[in-house]
Amino acid sequence: MSIQSLIPTYICDIAPYQGGKPISEVAREHHLEESSIVKLASNENPLGMSPKARDVILKSIDQIYRYPDGNAFRLKNAVSLKFNLHPESLIFGNGSNDVLELASRTFLKVGDEVIFSQHAFAVYSLVTQAMGAIGVKVPAKDFAHDLAKMFAAISPKTKMIFIANPNNPTGTLISKEELKTFLTKVPSHIIVVLDEAYDEYLEIENKSESFSWLSQFSNLIISRSFSKAYGLAGLRVGFGVSDPEIIQFMNRVRQPFNVNSLAQDAAVAALMDEAFVSESKILNNNGKKQLESAFQRLKLSFIPTFGNFISFKVDKAPQVYEALLKAGIIVRPVTNYEMPDYLRVSIGLKVENERFIQALEAII
Numbered sequence: 001m002s003i004q005s006l007i008p009t010y011i012c013d014i015a016p017y018q019g020g021k022p023i024s025e026v027a028r029e030h031h032l033e034e035s036s037i038v039k040l041a042s043n044e045n046p047l048g049m050s051p052k053a054r055d056v057i058l059k060s061i062d063q064i065y066r067y068p069d070g071n072a073f074r075l076k077n078a079v080s081l082k083f084n085l086h087p088e089s090l091i092f093g094n095g096s097n098d099v100l101e102l103a104s105r106t107f108l109k110v111g112d113e114v115i116f117s118q119h120a121f122a123v124y125s126l127v128t129q130a131m132g133a134i135g136v137k138v139p140a141k142d143f144a145h146d147l148a149k150m151f152a153a154i155s156p157k158t159k160m161i162f163i164a165n166p167n168n169p170t171g172t173l174i175s176k177e178e179l180k181t182f183l184t185k186v187p188s189h190i191i192v193v194l195d196e197a198y199d200e201y202l203e204i205e206n207k208s209e210s211f212s213w214l215s216q217f218s219n220l221i222i223s224r225s226f227s228k229a230y231g232l233a234g235l236r237v238g239f240g241v242s243d244p245e246i247i248q249f250m251n252r253v254r255q256p257f258n259v260n261s262l263a264q265d266a267a268v269a270a271l272m273d274e275a276f277v278s279e280s281k282i283l284n285n286n287g288k289k290q291l292e293s294a295f296q297r298l299k300l301s302f303i304p305t306f307g308n309f310i311s312f313k314v315d316k317a318p319q320v321y322e323a324l325l326k327a328g329i330i331v332r333p334v335t336n337y338e339m340p341d342y343l344r345v346s347i348g349l350k351v352e353n354e355r356f357i358q359a360l361e362a363i364i
Contacts, residue, residue: 036328046287050266068259088244094236099221106250113135324359
């Protein structure tokens, strides 16, 4: 008997998530010095982590032999104060991906339907399939969520809807008015998971108001991340916000100690470092203009973005991607998002963006 025969078909059919190539791997494959490589593939903060978070980590590391606080008490209080949320409405995860998976494990069973958009974050499909549920992918409209079609896709089997705002990898944004109208129409027995990993990069007029909607929509789960603007991607910490009853059930399937102690301490410090987040946003806005100007000069079309990355169209995208790797520039192919003619580049430091632009210009 083969091992595969013991595994459910829906697990066997999963294509594992592929992240941006690590610097060390590119260095080995192309015989490059790691220090010469520019990684613009994973939407990481090019400024690194908050200095306040770094200081806290150095002070906390001697306690690493102890188990972390499984209830994340200090972090829970910090987030609740920062965003005016009730502590019982919060759950923490090993990155916001963990929150998405916890929502799926809590609510989905084999045969349930889950709606998400074409070109939306790949993890929605993965966590759906891992539960034996059926993904219903709704065609995008100009690379963005088509909420009207997503609502029309609701069936008696629909159990959950995933929405990314802003969306990765397209960078598109749904207006607050349109999103709230959609939530008003969705039946209350269908869970809506709103992924807001890039909210910190939005201008004030576009920033989410979803926390204030929780009292109106008891079926809403909001996920946030410390991996992007807060610069803690390697520590893996994120949080979810929802009705306390939903959070109670999600905690039943959450692994104990799922957020390590350094991540919790660093997240508290990063959350309070508003100057660092502001600097990150300014850098991102300037880098966005730098890259958009280069794409326009090179006559390359791109999707206007509200995140810290830009997807751009280029002839022979796979070959361009490989050529950039050889030049020591790591970007992200997005063929698995049904965007075979596009590459996604994270917005980096000014000098990193310029390295990318020069290499791209030499290739095309």
